[in-house]
Amino acid sequence: MKSNKPVIYWSKNRFLPYTLVLYTQPVRLVFRIAIFKRAKCMNILLINGPNLQLLGEREPDVYGTQSLEDSNGKVKRYAEELGVQLETRQTNAEGEIVQWIGDAPKEFNGIIINPAAYTHTSIAIRDAVAAIRIPVVEVHLSNIHAREEFRRQSMTAPVCIGQICGFNVQGYELALKGLVEHINKHKDEY
Ligand code: DQA
Numbered sequence: 001m002k003s004n005k006p007v008i009y010w011s012k013n014r015f016l017p018y019t020l021v022l023y024t025q026p027v028r029l030v031f032r033i034a035i036f037k038r039a040k041c042m043n044i045l046l047i048n049g050p051n052l053q054l055l056g057e058r059e060p061d062v063y064g065t066q067s068l069e070d071s072n073g074k075v076k077r078y079a080e081e082l083g084v085q086l087e088t089r090q091t092n093a094e095g096e097i098v099q100w101i102g103d104a105p106k107e108f109n110g111i112i113i114n115p116a117a118y119t120h121t122s123i124a125i126r127d128a129v130a131a132i133r134i135p136v137v138e139v140h141l142s143n144i145h146a147r148e149e150f151r152r153q154s155m156t157a158p159v160c161i162g163q164i165c166g167f168n169v170q171g172y173e174l175a176l177k178g179l180v181e182h183i184n185k186h187k188d189e190y
Contacts, residue, residue, distance in 0.1 A: 041085055042183060045108040046075065046172065047100060048090040049116035055141075055169075063141050064168045071169040078173045082180055094118055094125065101128035101136075109183050109190060111136040112175045119144070119154045130159040134190055135182055137175040140165035 048068060051058060056067035066074075072088040079086035087108075091097060097115065104111055111129075113136060118125050129136045136159070143166030144151040157163045161182055164171045183190060 041083065042110075042180060043085045043087070043108045044079065044176065044179060045100070045104050045111045046072070046086060046088045046176075047097060047111065047113045047115075048088070049097060049114055049118050050092040050094075052114060052116055053090050053092070066169050071172060074169060075172040075176060078176060082176065084176075084180055086176070094122055097122075098124050098128045101125070101132060105132050105134050108134060110134050110179045112139055112172060112179060113137070113156070113160075114139045114141070114172075115156055119156055120150055122155055126155040126159055129156055135161045135179060135186075137161060137179050138163040139171045139175045141168050141171060142166060 053068055055063060055071060056065055068090060076086050076088065089100060091100075097113075097118065101111065101113075111134065113129075115122060115125055115138070119138070119140070136156075138154065138157050138160045140163070144154070145165070154163065162175075162178060164175050164178070167174060
């Protein structure tokens with residue numbers, strides 16, 4: 001007895017990563033349901049640090065005219081194209097960034113961070129990045145190496161897998177591409 005093509009429901013909820021397959025057998029009208037646990041999809045955290053909530057209004061000649069909302073929307077659409085989940089957060093508080101980084105491995109496979117001014121000062125954020133095993137990519141909208149002397153040093157870059165700067169908001173997409181490829185390449189380590 002041949003069954004019809006199964007109907008497949010694919011849960012998009014990341015807390016419920018299941019695929020439900022409904023087989024129908026038209027003769028006996030028997031329904032068989034199979035639920036498979038699906039491999040969790042890659043989950044990335046994007047953190048923007050202090051003053052980046054002002055993106056678009058803040059020094060537009062240096063940081064561009066796109067708002068943080070626009071930028072986050074763009075990179076989220078790109079994440080969808082790559083088939084990964086992306087959560088975006090912004091805070092002006094150094095301690096909050098430290099906490100988010102420390103908690104991230106429970107939920108995320110990698111982090112993209114623009115620590116903004118904390119890049120140049122924060123040993124606490126550097127230590128948090130060094131303390132976790134998941135990979136972190138640092139992003140800056142501007143080319144910090146072509147600006148004031150105090151911006152040329154990054155506390156955090158040496159403990160990240162890489163740094164992208166000078167490409168404005170496109171830097172987040174470049175970072176996402178690099179990070180996803182890196183995680184896929186080093187699957188066994190993370
Ligand atoms: C920045 C560069 C930092 O020096 C500065 O303090 C910022 C933004 C950037 O994205 O270019 O706030 O991180």
